[in-house]
Amino acid sequence: MTDTVKHMKWWGWGNDGVGFHHEDKPGFAPFVAEKVGLDLHTAERAVEPSFDDLDVPASTAPEAFVSALAGIVGDDHVSVDDLVRVIHTYGKSLRDLVRIRGNQILRSPDVVVYPADEAEVQQVVDAAVAADAVIIPFGGGSNIAGSLEPMPAETRTVVSLDLGRMRAVVDIDTDSGLARIQAGAQGPDLEAQLNSTGWTIGHFPDSFTHSTVGGWVATRSTGMQSDKYGDIADIARGLRVVRPGDVLVLRPLPSTSSGPSVREMILGSEGRLGVITEVTVQVHRVPEKRNIFAYFFPTWEAGITAMQAISESDASPSITRVSDAHETGFTMATSKTRSGFSKFTAETALPRIMKAKGWDLDKICLSFIGYEGSTAHAKHQKKLVDAIVKKHGGMGVGEGPGLLYDQKKFDTPYLRDFLLDMGAAGDVSETAAPWSKLLQVHDAVYAAADKAYAEIGVTGWIMSHLSHSYHSGACLYFTFAFVFQDDPLSEYDTVKNAIQQAFVDNDATISHHHGVGREHAPWLEEDISSEGVKVLTALFESADPGAHFNPDKVVAD
Amino acid sequence: MTDTVKHMKWWGWGNDGVGFHHEDKPGFAPFVAEKVGLDLHTAERAVEPSFDDLDVPASTAPEAFVSALAGIVGDDHVSVDDLVRVIHTYGKSLRDLVRIRGNQILRSPDVVVYPADEAEVQQVVDAAVAADAVIIPFGGGSNIAGSLEPMPAETRTVVSLDLGRMRAVVDIDTDSGLARIQAGAQGPDLEAQLNSTGWTIGHFPDSFTHSTVGGWVATRSTGMQSDKYGDIADIARGLRVVRPGDVLVLRPLPSTSSGPSVREMILGSEGRLGVITEVTVQVHRVPEKRNIFAYFFPTWEAGITAMQAISESDASPSITRVSDAHETGFTMATSKTRSGFSKFTAETALPRIMKAKGWDLDKICLSFIGYEGSTAHAKHQKKLVDAIVKKHGGMGVGEGPGLLYDQKKFDTPYLRDFLLDMGAAGDVSETAAPWSKLLQVHDAVYAAADKAYAEIGVTGWIMSHLSHSYHSGACLYFTFAFVFQDDPLSEYDTVKNAIQQAFVDNDATISHHHGVGREHAPWLEEDISSEGVKVLTALFESADPGAHFNPDKVVAD
Incomplete structure (x- = not known):
């Protein structure tokens, strides 16, 4: 393997040796026990899988083809090694991790190539097309829409083209x-x-x-x-x-x-x-000032309406985000010891103020709003936003929680892997819709998830936040979790499919920023209409008549 | 003809009876005489062309097909009338007007149809495709890129589908x-x-x-x-x-x-x-406040740099526009009597101030910057912009000129038609490029136009402004004029082609907002690369395999 290209763990997210732990978050275990019925003190954590236990499909790349690729990129930068091929088989979706940990590898790339520059990419592509091979470009491998996997039925040689050496x-x-x-x-x-x-x-x-x-x-x-x-x-x-x-x-x-x-x-x-x-x-x-302030709203409706009002106003914050009551409860319950929120449920100042305002503490919603630019600009924007927040019944609680959010914002995938270790699903589904539809989408997704949990027969959890505001709407991001019963992927599908269906049934899109891949393709027609899919198919088939480039992704061929 | 749909003059821009006149602009005639050698006092203005002089190609639409269309939209909303078909033959580019005034109509739509709603459009489209006809959608007819004309070699029935009744x-x-x-x-x-x-x-x-x-x-x-x-x-x-x-x-x-x-x-x-x-x-x-302020810069370079600095700053104006010295001179010379600029060249206050600053009055550049939103927002944005203008050596001159600009902003096409009446070309070419390339594009276009004028053997004029700022660049809009010698369209092509070629040779695009049509298609490959054109062609051919929809536009089939 090219030793200059670093890859994530083959069986999970992120770097070797890095993982989620909850020892410093006293509220986490009780929260998980209450919401999904998982006792972290008694549940057995899965051991790290052994690569030797995997059945890796043998490479079917003809030797002459591999030699030709080596002639282009050098011997050190082409590989038919099993570990290298497994690393390039999937992305990092929950489905990917369940499959790879469960020894479900139906098809792997036959060869992985690491070109040094565009000229080498051109030669690799031309060689692959001439050999009637399939090319799947590979970046960081973080995809969670199934965009990276070779199709099990593919009989041609599959080349994973890793761009990892081209990073300047x-x-x-x-x-x-x-x-x-x-x-x-x-x-x-x-x-x-x-x-x-x-x-x-x-x-x-x-x-x-x-x-x-x-x-x-x-x-x-x-x-x-x-x-x-x-x-x-x-x-x-x-x-x-x-x-x-x-x-x-x-x-x-x-x-x-x-x-x-x-x-x-x-x-x-x-x-x-x-x-x-x-x-x-x-x-x-790099802006002179960059800060994120926290706010609370008495209800989800108030939070959404405030975000809409900000987007319509002359204010231009860099981040607008509000969690619903469930996600707010999760954030509060799972804060680290000594962080501001860990003692929130006691009779500290903040809840007392909220109760004095007549707020129901079970309905409060935490919001983060960011400001960037010159110090004067950031201050001016905050002033404009603060007035809108106040008008919609919200209150500011300072910069502390925003700092915490900013520090741990990239940690979520490790938590997902931890839950998987413990036998539970924890995953996300995200969408975007016009402002007028957001509450309806939110309610429909909750109802769909609850129905799916009932079907499976589990106590499941769902929470959400609004983020990424636009003039006409925003993104809604859902996180759901439940303990696997008998058949993880089938149960996962039941929940995830219900959520995706609720999106398209309520004027929301199949994905705001995760892409289509294989995962969301079944709903594409309901999103962009059958004529939209026809136009897209026309584009793919005509621009790549030999189906050499990552076939069956976005739309099935 | 559907009497509820209003059309422009068949031979020119705008409404019947409305045209450009310069009697109230004392500086206009001398300016034109000096810059392009046209004496408006002696030149003979072309008389309004007579429709009866036109040779209109007969409609070849089969009677049964026309009847079928009438069955869909009603007898009143389908027409094979010559005037109606001529109105739907061209857009309003200079090339279109030269051709239509010169009785050069090689191909007209065979039938014009005005559906009432989407269901009727669907039926018209399906009937046309079933009859192997060609459909050219028609909106206001203002296109200047040749996007509306039927191809002369088209042997199939051509339907102009006018959306004029669908305007709610x-x-x-x-x-x-x-x-x-x-x-x-x-x-x-x-x-x-x-x-x-x-x-x-x-x-x-x-x-x-x-x-x-x-x-x-x-x-x-x-x-x-x-x-x-x-x-x-x-x-x-x-x-x-x-x-x-x-x-x-x-x-x-x-x-x-x-x-x-x-x-x-x-x-x-x-x-x-x-x-x-x-x-x-x-x-x-509708914003509480909307205003446009005028500024002057000592040079074009200073104006461009200031616009770039505004785009990079925290300020968010609604309009950023700066004219080069030529366009500034044109604006000053052609202002109405009693407007602020008509007396600019005399020893009034403004030029005295500029000269005291050491400015060269032949190099000054007029700029308009707009502000919209709440009164406080507009005021705040102006304050931010004013500081940037000052830093780049510019000076504000108040709201008066901006009001004039706002009032006459839609009049330019009438001026183009007036010049054509007098035997002169007056036309535009516009582009966009990164900030770092704008001066280079501007100089290259000037050089290209000058070379073209020398080829033709005329004294030509060119002027430009920057408008529409983005984070990474802006639009440059060029207006050029010269007196036709022997062969208007060939001479027009010489100038226009030189300008378009200068765009693509200097990292600028073929058009920022006029589209491709037939007019800019020859440079598309140099803009988006041959592979880009291949992808586009693949899309068109595959999504419309029968070439029923406005064939040969954007890319030639």
Whole structure:
């Protein structure tokens, strides 16, 4: 394996040796016991799986083809090794982890290749197409929509094309605020390169620590500060995409009316239109001030309405986020010892004030709102927002909780893995809808999850927050958890499918920022209509008539 | 002809009886005489052309087909009348007007149909496809990229599908700031409907008085306040598009990661993927305050740098615009009697101040910057902008000139027609590029135009402004004029082609907001690369295999 490319654990999220623990969160175990009936003191934690127990399908790559690839990238950068191939088999969805831990690998890539630059990517692509092979581009491997896996029925050679060696910030156009970045650059790496000269991309998705700029484009990622910096569709201005025989080049333009947007076809294409090798992104000077303040609202309705009012106002915060009562309860219950919220339920000052206001403590909703820019700008925005919060019955509680949120924002996937170790599902489903539909979507998803839990016969949990505000609507992000009974994946499907169906039945989209892959493809037609799917299919089939590029993703072929 | 649908003059821009006149602009005639050698006192103005002099190609629509269409929309709403067909033959580009005034109509639509609603559009489309006819959607007819004309070699029946009867604001979702509007609604009509309940679309392109929301989407239009409201690609959230057999429905979503964006494929598609029947757009409360202030900069470089600094700052004006020295000179020279600038060249206060600052009056650049929102917001934004202007050596001159600009902003096409009457070309070419390239693009276009004028052997004029700022760049808008010598269209091509080539040679796009059509298609490959054109062609050919929808536009088939 190319020793310069670091991969996540083959069986879970993140770096080896890093995991979730709850010893410093006294409220966590009681909360889990109460909400999903899992006793963390008695439940047995699964041991780390042994790679030797896996049945890895043998590589069927012809030797001559592997030699040809080695001729392009060098012997050190092509591999048919089982571990390397297993690492490139799945992303990191709950379904992926259940399967890989359960020795369910029906199909693996036959060969993994790590090109050094775009010229090598072009040669690999051309060699693969000439050999009638399939190419699946691979970035950080953090995908949770099933976009990375080879189809079990695929009989052709499958090449996983890992962009991990291509991770440089090539150039910064300081006048234009544009940076050319190789597609394989992961969040921390590219941000460090930008920061070193005073710049930031401002794009911080939950997967930031292990995802790449190419992957963000391929799946239409959104970062936490999208209210200020935009989604990746706004941030990515220029693209280079290797296709058979030539590179598709979209120069960085602030805007253009050159027909249907090819840039917006590459965005979300999940490898189906070629291999993204370089992205020119908008970058900003690291702001003088960046802070996140916490607020409470008496109810979810009040919180949503306040966020809508902020989006309609002249204020321009960088983050708008409000948790529903369930998620607020979870946050309060699972705070670390010595953090502000761990003693919230006692008769401390804050709950006393809330009760004096007539608030029902079971209904309160925690909100985070961020401000970035010059110190004066951040202060002015906060003043505008504070007035709107007040008008909608909310109250500010300072910067402390926001700091905690900012510090632990990338830790959630480790918690998901921990629950899985304990025999429980913990996963997410997210969507976006117009402001007028958000309460309806929220209620429908809760009802759908409850119905699904009843079907399975478990006590399940669901919680939600609104984040990423736009003029006309926002993202709703749901987290659900339950203890597996007999058949984890079937039970998981029951819950997840119910939630996804509730999305499309209530004018919400199948995904706001996780992409389609295999996971959300069954609802695509209900999202963009059958004619929309026809147009998309027409694009894929005609632009890749040999189905060499990650076939069966987004729409099934 | 459907008597409820109003059309522009068949031979020029705008309403009958409305035209440009310069009697109240004492500096206009001397300016024109000096810059392009045209003496407006002696030149003979062309008389209004007579429709009877036109050779209109006979309709070849089979009678049974016309009857079938009448069966769908009613006898009153289908026409094979020559005048109606001529009105639907071209848009309003300079090339279109030269051809139509010169009796150059090689091909006209064979039949014009005015459906009442989407169901009728569906029936018309299905009947046309079944009859192997060609469908060209028609909105306000203001297109200047050649997107509306039937191909001369087309042997099939050509249907012009006029959306003019479909112009209602169907519904406003006040919580979400979203309005459903039928595609045929023209600017003033839809804005009046929105204003009546306190809303605005905030989209005011130069063509506003005669263009439709469907046309804006089909060509990727941009309005003057795009810095605040966004381009139509940002504004248009939901779409309904009639395709053979069914309607493509994209529900209004604030954002989504449902694969390559079908919405962004319809945007800029110029009728090639179907007939847009409805657009759900973002709407905003009519702002409490809306004003435009004028500024001067000592040089073009200072003006551009200031606009870049504003875009990078925390300020959020609604309009950023700066004219180069040529356009500034034109504006000053052609102001109305009694307006502030008509006496600028005399020793009035303003030029005295500028000279005291050491400014060269031949190099000064006029800028307009707009502010919208609450009164406090507009005031605060102006304060932020004023500081940046000052830092870059500029000076504010108050609100008066901005008011004039706002009042006459939609008059430019009438001036173009007036020059044509007098035997001169006056036309525009616009682009967008990163901030770092704008000066280079500007210089290259000037050099290209000068070279073209020398080739033709004329004294030509060119001027430019920057407008529509984005984080990473802006639009440059060029206006050029010269007196026709022997062969108007060939001479026009010499100049226009030189400018377009300068765009793509200098990292600028073929069009920022006019679309591609036939006019800019020759440079598409140099803009989006040959692989980009391949992907676009794949989309069109596969989504419309029978080439029924406005073939040969955007890319030639």
